[in-house]
Amino acid sequence: MKHPKTVMIGLGYIGLPTAAVMANNGINVIGVDVSEKVVKTINQGKIHIVEPSLDKLVNKVVQDGYLQATTKPVVADVYLIAVPTPFKGEYIPDLSYVESAIMSLTPFLAKGNLVIIESTSPVGTTKKMQQIINDNRPDLEGDFFMAYCPERVLPGNVIYELEHNDRAIGGVNEASTKKAQAFYGLFVKGELHATNAQTAEMTKLVxxxxxxxxxxxxxxxxxxxxxxxxxxxxxxxxxxxxxxxxxxxxxxxxxxxxxxxxxxxxxxxxxxxxxxxxxxxxxxxxxxxxxxxxxxxxxxxxxxxxxxxxxxxxxxxxxxxxxxxxxxxxxxxxxxxxxxxxxxxxxxxxxxxxxxxxxxxxxxxxxxxxxxxxxxxxxxxxxxxxxxxxxxxxxxxxx
Ligand SMILES: NC(=O)c1ccc[n+]([C@@H]2O[C@H](COP(=O)([O-])OP(=O)(O)OC[C@H]3O[C@@H](n4cnc5c(N)ncnc54)[C@H](O)[C@@H]3O)[C@@H](O)[C@H]2O)c1
CATH class of the missing domain: 3.40.50.720 (NAD(P)-binding Rossmann-like Domain)
Structure with missing residues (x-):
């Protein structure tokens, strides 16, 4: 896979280090966050979260032109989602942030694009989100790839673990799994274990x-x-x-x-x-x-x-x-x-x-x-x- 233009939606504890590591591996990354303050801070080469060595890395990749931040998605080859998945009410997962990220990228999606969810999600979320895209872009049905890949980094050691931890990667179909595996292979040195979307979702929860x-x-x-x-x-x-x-x-x-x-x-x-x-x-x-x-x-x-x-x-x-x-x-x-x-x-x-x-x-x-x-x-x-x-x-x- 040649280096695809990549959009990372959600630039918090997971999204920002991932965007920075991808950018440091030569991927052209557009970081997207609804917070204008976050976007402004990153575009100044600074960071808004506490994580050792992240400030230096973000500063470098922003200076080098490999990472830019904005409040809205743009046309790209790969879209990653790392927005929050909190509770609502009595311990009910709130998927509204993931849904809103999906809705924000859907108009930009084109044939052959890859969409990856990294947010911790209940089983079935990836397929549900695929359906939302299908409903809104019937022209693309069956023509884009979609996968889930959970994050298991240890705060304080995120940069190292992002590159070296093994990953479970589960597509909504085999072609999606293979496409997502090839993508993570561009910046992850750990093993990339192929599975299906529901197993990858459950792996993180388990x-x-x-x-x-x-x-x-x-x-x-x-x-x-x-x-x-x-x-x-x-x-x-x-x-x-x-x-x-x-x-x-x-x-x-x-x-x-x-x-x-x-x-x-x-x-x-x-x-x-x-x-x-x-x-x-x-x-x-x-x-x-x-x-x-x-x-x-x-x-x-x-x-x-x-x-x-x-x-x-x-x-x-x-x-x-x-x-x-x-x-x-x-x-x-x-x-x-x-x-x-x-x-x-x-x-x-x-x-x-x-x-x-x-x-x-x-x-x-x-x-x-x-x-x-x-x-x-x-x-x-x-x-x-x-x-x-x-x-x-x-x-x-x-x-
Ligand atoms: N923090 C961790 O150590 C960790 C580890 C594993 C998994 N996760 C999972 O990763 C996901 C993200 O967690 P986090 O800790 O990075 O969250 P975070 O709160 O640090 O960052 C999320 C960012 O997403 C932005 N955002 C929210 N909705 C958006 C939207 N629609 N479009 C664009 N940006 C949007 C927010 O402004 C925020 O900057 C969660 O599902 C979490 O459970 C986190």
């Missing part, structure tokens, strides 16, 4: 549902162990001595924009069958409420015994250790709930300097002030903290 189920097992164990007066960390360490057992670590819950979200796409499509997947989501959400109850009960006991309101240090706000990402974070939720319920809270997050609504304290300051110290995230900065004569609640392993 990857995150699998993690969610495994974490739910650990979280459920932590609540059982607490009732049985068993140290859950010791329990898991001992059980993992079995050569074929590998239990994950429990925590405050599950956060982030993928594991806490994607399993619902399966539950919503397969409500009868997706029982363990639904339970896992419920258990992981419940674990966060359980943590709040534990802290509240400890605080009430302290107040009754010492006749003063306790000061509570909440150690960690991010959704996982050693990052600054607060999206869907259970630790942030716990901290905010305690604040809203009138507790005297001293939040600590070593990976961020300030927060719009929450005053952030240093580790030393919070520990010194607190009567109750609550470990919510296993940040490396917390490992060696030792305190005497204070109440400590650790919902992560405190080695």
């Amino acid at each position: 990857e995150n549902a699998s993690r969610d189920v495994q974490i739910a097992f650990a979280n459920e164990l932590s609540m059982i162990a607490d009732k049985a007066d068993i140290n859950v960390w010791e329990l898991i360490t001992l059980a993992n001595k079995h050569p074929r057992v590998n239990i994950l670590q429990p925590g405050t819950g599950v956060g982030g924009h993928c594991i806490a979200v994607d399993p619902w796409f399966i539950v919503n499509s397969f409500p009868e069958e997706a029982r363990i997947i639904r339970s896992a989501r419920e258990i992981n959400n419940y674990k966060t409420e359980w943590v709040i109850e534990k802290i509240k009960n400890t605080a009430i006991k302290f107040e009754i015994e010492s006749k003063k309101k306790p000061k509570i240090a909440c150690m960690g706000l991010a959704f996982k250790p050693n990052i600054d990402d607060l999206r869907e974070s259970p630790a942030l939720y716990v901290t905010q709930s305690l604040i809203l319920q009138g507790f005297d809270v001293f939040p600590v997050e070593p990976n961020i300097k300030e927060h719009e609504h929450i005053k952030i304290y240093t580790i030393d300051d919070a520990i010194e002030k607190a009567d109750i110290i609550v470990y919510l995230v296993a940040h490396k900065e917390f490992i060696n903290i030792e305190v005497n004569h204070k109440i400590v609640l650790a919902f992560i392993e405190k080695k």
Whole structure:
């Protein structure tokens, strides 16, 4: 395949690095985003998201003329879509962004073009979108290619993983799969695994549902162990001595924009069958409420015994250790709930300097002030903290 002119619709955490990597591999990329601010920033060779080395790469490809941004699609050979797929209502996938991206490119589509969806999507989305194009462009029916290819990059290492991770590529027919494989071959060094559209869609959802189920097992164990007066960390360490057992670590819950979200796409499509997947989501959400109850009960006991309101240090706000990402974070939720319920809270997050609504304290300051110290995230900065004569609640392993 010679380097095709490519439109990338949606220039966020996935779309922008992908556009930049494609452009750096000699593909002429037109990035499209509904946000004029995003378009303006990129055309200045700058970026609007946090991702190591992305600023330099975007600056280079914009300077070299391989990446330009605009608010509307243009005539091209390949169209990629990386727009958001959030929930609406009670965990129902909202496909309106993908639909609107499809509608925006449909007038420009020509015979032989390739359309690829990368947004995390419920099973059947690619075929549904193909139908929308067919309905609006009956002149093209059967004459364009369409595929789904999910993204599984790790924030913080996106540029490397975009080029080196394996990809699952599923077309609506074999010709589409082959065409999409050839396209990704222009900039991906990882293996390109051919499948059909529905399997590629489900692959992404299953990857995150699998993690969610495994974490739910650990979280459920932590609540059982607490009732049985068993140290859950010791329990898991001992059980993992079995050569074929590998239990994950429990925590405050599950956060982030993928594991806490994607399993619902399966539950919503397969409500009868997706029982363990639904339970896992419920258990992981419940674990966060359980943590709040534990802290509240400890605080009430302290107040009754010492006749003063306790000061509570909440150690960690991010959704996982050693990052600054607060999206869907259970630790942030716990901290905010305690604040809203009138507790005297001293939040600590070593990976961020300030927060719009929450005053952030240093580790030393919070520990010194607190009567109750609550470990919510296993940040490396917390490992060696030792305190005497204070109440400590650790919902992560405190080695
Ligand atoms: N962020 C990740 O780590 C990650 C990983 C794997 C998969 N995904 C999936 O990739 C998709 C995109 O996620 P993201 O994190 O990049 O989102 P994002 O919110 O960072 O970026 C999406 C961009 O799309 C733009 N947009 C929305 N509607 C548009 C439209 N109709 N036309 C043009 N632009 C439009 C928005 O302005 C925004 O800049 C989602 O489905 C997400 O679930 C994300």
